[in-house]
Amino acid sequence: MGALQLPPLSLYVHLPWCERKCPYCDFNSHETRTLPEAEYISSLLADLEADLPFVQGRVVQTLFIGGGTPSLFSAAGIQRLMRGIADRVALADDLEATLEANPGSAEAAKFAGFRAAGINRLSLGIQSFQDAQLAALGRVHDSDQAHAAVAAARDAGFSRINLDLMHGLPGQSTAAAMADLDVASAYRTGHLSWYQLTIEQNTVFYKQPPVLPVEDVLADIQDAGEHRLQAAGLHPYEVSAWAATGEQCRHNLNYWEFGDYLGIGAGAHGKVSFPDGRILRYAKRRQPDAYLAAAGDWRVQPQWLGDEEKPGEFMLNALRLNAGFALADYTARTGLPLSTLQPALDTLLARGLLVQEGNRLRASALGRRFLDSVVTEFLC
Known part of the structure; x- marks a missing residue:
């Protein structure tokens, strides 16, 4: 990490x-x-x-x-x-x-x-x-x-x-x-x-x-x-x-650039990064009555993302953007080297589902049509 x-x-x-x-x-x-x-x-x-x-x-x-x-x-x-x-x-x-x-x-x-x-x-x-x-x-x-x-x-x-x-x-x-x-x-x-x-x-x-x-x-x-x-x-x-x-x-x-967000309220979700490379995801109690009765116990389902999960989480969001993302942002937001996107990256580029232009990566027009399948290649 x-x-x-x-x-x-x-x-x-x-x-x-x-x-x-x-x-x-x-x-x-x-x-x-x-x-x-x-x-x-x-x-x-x-x-x-x-x-x-x-x-x-x-x-x-x-x-x-x-x-x-x-x-x-x-x-x-x-x-x-x-x-x-x-x-x-x-x-x-x-x-x-x-x-x-x-x-x-x-x-x-x-x-x-x-x-x-x-x-x-x-x-x-x-x-x-x-x-x-x-x-x-x-x-x-x-x-x-x-x-x-x-x-x-x-x-x-x-x-x-x-x-x-x-x-x-x-x-x-x-x-x-x-x-x-x-x-x-x-x-x-x-x-x-x-x-x-x-x-x-x-x-x-x-x-x-x-x-x-x-x-x-x-x-x-x-x-x-x-x-x-x-x-x-x-x-x-x-x-x-x-x-x-x-x-x-x-x-x-x-959200799509893999930024951080606090989530408050019934069913809200949050994602918080820490300088040492840890990333925490969590949710709040979903039912309004349970949320109101929680009295300090709102947070449920805390999950520390493992390094094997970060590539998929990042790409699930970033590839929704038509302009894609700067390659340097991947390392900045996940703490991982670009090599962790291989070999899925090579396969998708060869199939024309992703396009690399200089220091940016995005889904092609074809890739956007099959975006769920593209993202699946990066999920652990």
Whole structure:
């Protein structure tokens, strides 16, 4: 095990509740009519304090509040959370602070309060601008609320906004998918997450599958969408992330570049590196009730990555980026020499699935199509 350079540090905060569980969702989210906001925020801050010995003296560069539906929390609650975090850990002067929000009118009314609390980037779960598609997805908002949410975010002072859109929806045609992209790109928010609906286990859609577009239509949607987005000035920098120049999500980039992150909240995950080459992964208790009752015992499943696991862990993340990674970053982030990527690296280069350009390595267009298989070559 060799020494490594400490990468940037991020903080992820999980707020697990939502108004209604979507039939396609396999995230750690839970329907509720009563939100234990004050109690949960107290647990989050105590949870953060318990993790601080891992990162003494380090500065948090990005913060992401995800869910669930974080915008169900009150603006005052988010302000208390943000102040509590700032009291406990050093935050960068140029901190990127993202909060996920649904487009419902009740949430949109809080946007100005979220901005005043220190949130400077909003991620809106639009999914579609068409009422029929929203109904098929079981969403609780309609197209009018989707449009109103973007306007409310701008009125609240957010200059950095991500729109989440899905494609390959039940019965969706290529024309309908392009109509969603045209509406989204016309808003010029600078960032778009555009990903295909997949049927996951432990979801309503898995038990009662909807009729999805056939493979040829899915391929047409993907090809047409890529041309449409690039014509709108958005460029793909990750498997499903598109951004204008300089608008990439720094928090997600830190994940993909094998950076460090603390994770607080029910089901949150963390990864922390140490100068001596050790890397720790951990999770927090998944069920909200168990998390709230943990009282100092939030962390579960701690795992020290062995040297044999680090190549696969690094490549699983880094190869998601269209630009790939600098070869020197592999050693800096894992403490291992480049030779530990052999012979898988030679095999994949010879097959045209990876491309080396100077000091950078990335997946080829073919490699991106079969990325899971490419990454498997590096897993122990």
